[in-house]
Amino acid sequence: MTAFEIDARQVPFNNGDNILKAALNAGVEIPHFCYHHALGSLGACRLCAVEVKPEQPEQRPRVVMACMEPARAGLKVSVAAPAALRARQGVIEFLMTNHPHDCPVCDEGGECHLQDMTVACGPPYRRYRGRKRTFINQDLGPLVHHEMNRCITCYRCTRYYQQYALGTDLGAMRLRNEVYFGRFQDGPLESPFAGNLVEVCPTGVFTDKVFRSRFARVWDLDTAPSICPHCSVGCNTLPGARLGTLRRVRNRDHAELNRWFLCDRGRFGHQYTEHPERPWQARVRGQTVNYSDALGAALDQLQRAGAAVAGVGSPREDLESNALLQRLIIRHGGFFAAFTDPGIEAATAHAVRYINRMGTPTLAAMEHADAILVAGELTAVAPMMDLGVRQASRNKAKVGVIHHVADPLATLADYDIRLAPRQTSVALKRLQGMIATTAEQSSGDEHGLAQLAATLMHAQHPLLIGVVETLGAYGVAALAKLAQSLGGQAALAYALPGPNAYGAAIVNEDGATQKVLEAVETGKVRCLVVTAADPLGDTRTGWRWREAVGRLDSLIVMDCVDSATVRAADILIPTAAWAERSGYFINYEGRVQCFDRVFERDKPLPASVAVIADLANALDLGAGEPRVAIADLLPGIALPLAGEPGIRLTPRVRLDVPPPIESVAGATGHWQVGLASWYGDDPLADHAAALSSLAPASTATIAPDTARIAELATDARVMLRGPAGSLPLPLCIDANVAEDTVALPRSAMCQIGVGHGGYVELEAMP
Amino acid sequence: MEVVLTPRITPAGPLGLEAYRVAGGYTSLEAAFDLKPDGVIDVVEAAQLRGRGGAGFPCGLKWRLRGSDAPKPRYLICNLDESEPGTFKDRVLLYGDPHQLVESMIIAAYALQVQRAFIFVRGEYAQGASGLTTAIAEAEHAGLLGDNIAGSGFDLRLEVHVSAGRYICGEESALVNALEGRRPNPRPRMPRISAQGLWGQPTTVNNVETLVNVPHILRNGAEWFRNLGIHGGTGPKLYGISGKVDRPCLVERSMGSTARELIYEHAGGPQAQRQIIGFMPGGASTPFLGPDQLDVVMDFEAVAQAGSRLGTGAIIVLDDLSCPVAVVLNLMQFFARESCGFCTPCRDGLPYAAQILSDIVAGRGHVGDLLLLEELCEKIAPYSFCAFAPGATMPLQSSLRVFRDHFEQHLAEGGCPYANRGQRP
Numbered sequence A: 001m002t003a004f005e006i007d008a009r010q011v012p013f014n015n016g017d018n019i020l021k022a023a024l025n026a027g028v029e030i031p032h033f034c035y036h037h038a039l040g041s042l043g044a045c046r047l048c049a050v051e052v053k054p055e056q057p058e059q060r061p062r063v064v065m066a067c068m069e070p071a072r073a074g075l076k077v078s079v080a081a082p083a084a085l086r087a088r089q090g091v092i093e094f095l096m097t098n099h100p101h102d103c104p105v106c107d108e109g110g111e112c113h114l115q116d117m118t119v120a121c122g123p124p125y126r127r128y129r130g131r132k133r134t135f136i137n138q139d140l141g142p143l144v145h146h147e148m149n150r151c152i153t154c155y156r157c158t159r160y161y162q163q164y165a166l167g168t169d170l171g172a173m174r175l176r177n178e179v180y181f182g183r184f185q186d187g188p189l190e191s192p193f194a195g196n197l198v199e200v201c202p203t204g205v206f207t208d209k210v211f212r213s214r215f216a217r218v219w220d221l222d223t224a225p226s227i228c229p230h231c232s233v234g235c236n237t238l239p240g241a242r243l244g245t246l247r248r249v250r251n252r253d254h255a256e257l258n259r260w261f262l263c264d265r266g267r268f269g270h271q272y273t274e275h276p277e278r279p280w281q282a283r284v285r286g287q288t289v290n291y292s293d294a295l296g297a298a299l300d301q302l303q304r305a306g307a308a309v310a311g312v313g314s315p316r317e318d319l320e321s322n323a324l325l326q327r328l329i330i331r332h333g334g335f336f337a338a339f340t341d342p343g344i345e346a347a348t349a350h351a352v353r354y355i356n357r358m359g360t361p362t363l364a365a366m367e368h369a370d371a372i373l374v375a376g377e378l379t380a381v382a383p384m385m386d387l388g389v390r391q392a393s394r395n396k397a398k399v400g401v402i403h404h405v406a407d408p409l410a411t412l413a414d415y416d417i418r419l420a421p422r423q424t425s426v427a428l429k430r431l432q433g434m435i436a437t438t439a440e441q442s443s444g445d446e447h448g449l450a451q452l453a454a455t456l457m458h459a460q461h462p463l464l465i466g467v468v469e470t471l472g473a474y475g476v477a478a479l480a481k482l483a484q485s486l487g488g489q490a491a492l493a494y495a496l497p498g499p500n501a502y503g504a505a506i507v508n509e510d511g512a513t514q515k516v517l518e519a520v521e522t523g524k525v526r527c528l529v530v531t532a533a534d535p536l537g538d539t540r541t542g543w544r545w546r547e548a549v550g551r552l553d554s555l556i557v558m559d560c561v562d563s564a565t566v567r568a569a570d571i572l573i574p575t576a577a578w579a580e581r582s583g584y585f586i587n588y589e590g591r592v593q594c595f596d597r598v599f600e601r602d603k604p605l606p607a608s609v610a611v612i613a614d615l616a617n618a619l620d621l622g623a624g625e626p627r628v629a630i631a632d633l634l635p636g637i638a639l640p641l642a643g644e645p646g647i648r649l650t651p652r653v654r655l656d657v658p659p660p661i662e663s664v665a666g667a668t669g670h671w672q673v674g675l676a677s678w679y680g681d682d683p684l685a686d687h688a689a690a691l692s693s694l695a696p697a698s699t700a701t702i703a704p705d706t707a708r709i710a711e712l713a714t715d716a717r718v719m720l721r722g723p724a725g726s727l728p729l730p731l732c733i734d735a736n737v738a739e740d741t742v743a744l745p746r747s748a749m750c751q752i753g754v755g756h757g758g759y760v761e762l763e764a765m766p
Numbered sequence B: 001m002e003v004v005l006t007p008r009i010t011p012a013g014p015l016g017l018e019a020y021r022v023a024g025g026y027t028s029l030e031a032a033f034d035l036k037p038d039g040v041i042d043v044v045e046a047a048q049l050r051g052r053g054g055a056g057f058p059c060g061l062k063w064r065l066r067g068s069d070a071p072k073p074r075y076l077i078c079n080l081d082e083s084e085p086g087t088f089k090d091r092v093l094l095y096g097d098p099h100q101l102v103e104s105m106i107i108a109a110y111a112l113q114v115q116r117a118f119i120f121v122r123g124e125y126a127q128g129a130s131g132l133t134t135a136i137a138e139a140e141h142a143g144l145l146g147d148n149i150a151g152s153g154f155d156l157r158l159e160v161h162v163s164a165g166r167y168i169c170g171e172e173s174a175l176v177n178a179l180e181g182r183r184p185n186p187r188p189r190m191p192r193i194s195a196q197g198l199w200g201q202p203t204t205v206n207n208v209e210t211l212v213n214v215p216h217i218l219r220n221g222a223e224w225f226r227n228l229g230i231h232g233g234t235g236p237k238l239y240g241i242s243g244k245v246d247r248p249c250l251v252e253r254s255m256g257s258t259a260r261e262l263i264y265e266h267a268g269g270p271q272a273q274r275q276i277i278g279f280m281p282g283g284a285s286t287p288f289l290g291p292d293q294l295d296v297v298m299d300f301e302a303v304a305q306a307g308s309r310l311g312t313g314a315i316i317v318l319d320d321l322s323c324p325v326a327v328v329l330n331l332m333q334f335f336a337r338e339s340c341g342f343c344t345p346c347r348d349g350l351p352y353a354a355q356i357l358s359d360i361v362a363g364r365g366h367v368g369d370l371l372l373l374e375e376l377c378e379k380i381a382p383y384s385f386c387a388f389a390p391g392a393t394m395p396l397q398s399s400l401r402v403f404r405d406h407f408e409q410h411l412a413e414g415g416c417p418y419a420n421r422g423q424r425p
């Protein structure tokens, strides 16, 4: 690697680097505003002025913009040179002619790039005598606050929003010193990644509206390295708390995962920790009790039940709680499952095994794919994977999306393939067939599958991404086989159902969920312990759980959010939310990551693992040490500390993949149900007030052609009937829904008792 | 001098296709097709035709440097955005003789082997653009545009784009962005638009006045063309003379005519009893020259040597009733308003300078304001992203030299002396 010099320091650079990029990578500060690692150089702010020493004796030193000047070996650069400093001071003074001097009341204060640069560069005086230009702010919805007078016109926001995140509803308008960054008119920002504006903007134009509603000065925040608990990507975060409450979440750089950004679910989902219905008080059969009484009652029930116990863990529960609960229950002679729906269990187990066998790309690596197939609504399940696909698409990758409802990624796709839920696996098999026998490609094909197959075949770095929850085990296997048929260079990734779904899958025994559910249904279980799961609120199996728990003597529930299961609990032990404890999650890549405790509440709640350990110790089962439980599960792995990049599990022993089971019971209706999800939809973020206010209305959504054939009018109300009951819903007609499919939100599916790909009856209401 | 570019322009309006042909129009096509593309470029180079858009870059060299092996498709754009205050030459060419422009575009496109060319017309010239559109339709109908032009095997589509407005759209890379439907911000110097311009393809941008010389060069030869100029200049030049003169006008004269000849012989000199106190030789973004420099030869090098720029050759004259400080304030307000808003020094520095100037004019000037203005110019011009800001600061910077006493008088008397005398222009 070659180098050049900045003020007597040697700075190495890569081919194609500019001076600024090389300097920042080497830890040498050059003041800048418009340059951003993810967005590159623009050359607009003119703050990165540096002096370049002449190469020939007769030349004079030049002041250049470091972000626009290619790095070259032998170059002698000075940041400190008086001419460069003078240029930078000019820029700062010019910017400050319009910037309000309102740092004391500005939310950005303390982490403001403009503040830092002004202090670092000067000038230390203010001589502008004129009026400042002022703007009218916009209401950009519940997540991001707008204060345009603070804008320094660095164009980072529109470059991020439009070019990087491929959003369309925010941009630059007008000219001169009146350039305005906003929407065409007031209204919520549409991008699932809008919250990054808060961090991308170097001043206080875009700030976190949720944080703002309960503000603290940033230097007063308690922080600790954390991991996002809202999906299987496992983005690295830095939550901030003050006076015993969590106030905000910011991005924390992880070179292989989220790097500079987060999705809005990850940034704003934390409000669930402050939800008014959050369980705070332990309860025994309706009576509020203290922790030790609740623990005593639980012990009593477990002892009485003897071996007739079962435990249910969860993909959103940390690794140690799952592992420890499993130990406790098994040692007690009972049944344990880490899932609540046998279909999801099978699909996740298969995905994890395929990842183990075939490897899976990091988020950063996904951006280098040149052809991508996404099977499912990725934005709703693993938003940052969607952002990765967008980067690949910007790098000219061809993208195909197989989806059943309106999907943000599908609108950007080269191949937008809309299929009813149960046709997805069929299509994946067909793609595999096309790739295996090139002959098949010539036959007629109405969905563009043949073109997609050809694109995948001819790609250097094809990438297949599957959404496990909607693919089911069949689809998961079909996608893996498709990847295998593409040969060694194909990459395979799955968006798993939960931040620790991978961990849950390795704790869980195959078929355990079915066994636990049947054991409860048949009365073999007297006492059921559930941690951080909501079996009663499941789409497909919720109604069975709701009936079955009636046969129990006691239902013991630990959770930090309200749910159907929490409400049905005989013994409820509220537990700490993720930022109130530490723990481990294993993300979609099989990366074990540690999240630290960020803060303590005035009245701290116990971590679920601590409750389980208390139970185990009291029962004298010797299962009490969480680290030991994890060590047994992951032999030979030195667990990472919080703030470290995590440890990726190498292939485990259990590699043979059993044939997938058909996970959905037989048809009982004529309409196939598709899950209508969105980027704020997860069991925790559902309780985040600001984010969930953006949730789409609850409707039964069908395609226009389907509506015409079924003679349903736009403004109709329909009655849906499923195994668990019936539900009236307004009808919505949307061309992005697959034919013969009715798209329903999770809550509606739960009420009528049908899962994704299941069948319901639907009729117009008078 | 023989009038070459403007003899067909009369108050009766532009010539139609037939009349233009009778006047000798479209005869250069045959010459061009005989010379082959490289031959056309050779002749234009030999004629020493320099760009008339402001920078004076040699036209033949620009075409040669684009390269005959440049990837296809390539584009040619005629810059007819003319928004420089004081400049009204391109307008006359557009409204007065659209067929001359069409003929020029065909030849330039042929020389550059371009199959799709655009004429980017200033928004306010919409009526001229519609006359041009009519001329293009006539030419298409006559087989002078479209496929296989006049049996030569050369194809060309010519499109007129009426600008959505703003001065900066005339800067060639901002123009390319505007044509693509983007914000009219200039592009970085690299990659050059000659390599990656419109839609990322090789693109050549020329001013109208540059282009309309080309058919005449082909008809009459390079030497004839060079000899049209005097005092070392080459070819004819459209000079506009406006401001405080008796008869503001546009004249076609030899490149290299002196400012004195243009102002006194063609524009009638200053109005009765008035004295010239200074002038801008080439439009609003060129430095002021004093009355002692009236004999400057109006060609690129000579004006540069005198400390200014030939620019568009649009002379703006100030007399002893024009307050130069007010004129400069007016210009700075114009430039502050027309800044594209992309880079900090220009966007926020120019309004700052305009604010100081308005204080001075209104009698709120501070001691030290002139130093401050000089400092601002030094902090704006060298560090801006494009050539707009240097152009915008030149009149201010030069006025602080040429009209120093006027500025000082403003500060000393607490306002504009002209206004106090009730004679402010």
Ligand SMILES: Cc1cc2nc3c(=O)[nH]c(=O)nc-3n(C[C@H](O)[C@H](O)[C@H](O)COP(=O)(O)O)c2cc1C
Residues within 6 Å of the ligand: B050, B051, B052, B053, B054, B055, B056, B057, B059, B079, B080, B081, B082, B083, B084, B167, B168, B169, B170, B171, B172, B173, B205, B206, B207, B208, B210, B211, B386, B387, B388, B391
């Ligand atoms: C701020 C700015 C405005 C300009 N406006 C015009 C214009 O209106 N018309 C024009 O022909 N050139 C204009 N130019 C010059 C063009 O960028 C370009 O140099 C010219 O069109 C090239 O043509 P030429 O080589 O034939 O002169 C402008 C340049 C700048 C920096």
Ligand code: SF4
Residues within 6 Å of the ligand: A150, A151, A152, A153, A154, A155, A156, A157, A158, A181, A200, A201, A202, A203, A205, A206
């Ligand atoms: S709003 Fe913020 S990010 Fe956007 S241009 Fe202004 S200062 Fe830059």
Ligand code: SF4
Residues within 6 Å of the ligand: A228, A229, A230, A231, A232, A233, A234, A235, A258, A262, A263, A264, A265, A266, A267, A382, A383, A384, A385
């Ligand atoms: S993608 Fe997933 S892990 Fe990352 S911020 Fe969003 S919800 Fe959290």
Ligand code: SF4
Residues within 6 Å of the ligand: B168, B185, B186, B338, B339, B340, B341, B342, B343, B344, B346, B347, B384, B385, B386, B387, B388, B389
């Ligand atoms: S100098 Fe002015 S016109 Fe040119 S890029 Fe900067 S702001 Fe735009």
Ligand code: FES
Residues within 6 Å of the ligand: A031, A032, A033, A034, A035, A042, A043, A044, A045, A046, A047, A048, A065, A066, A067, A068
């Ligand atoms: S960082 Fe280089 S110009 Fe803005």
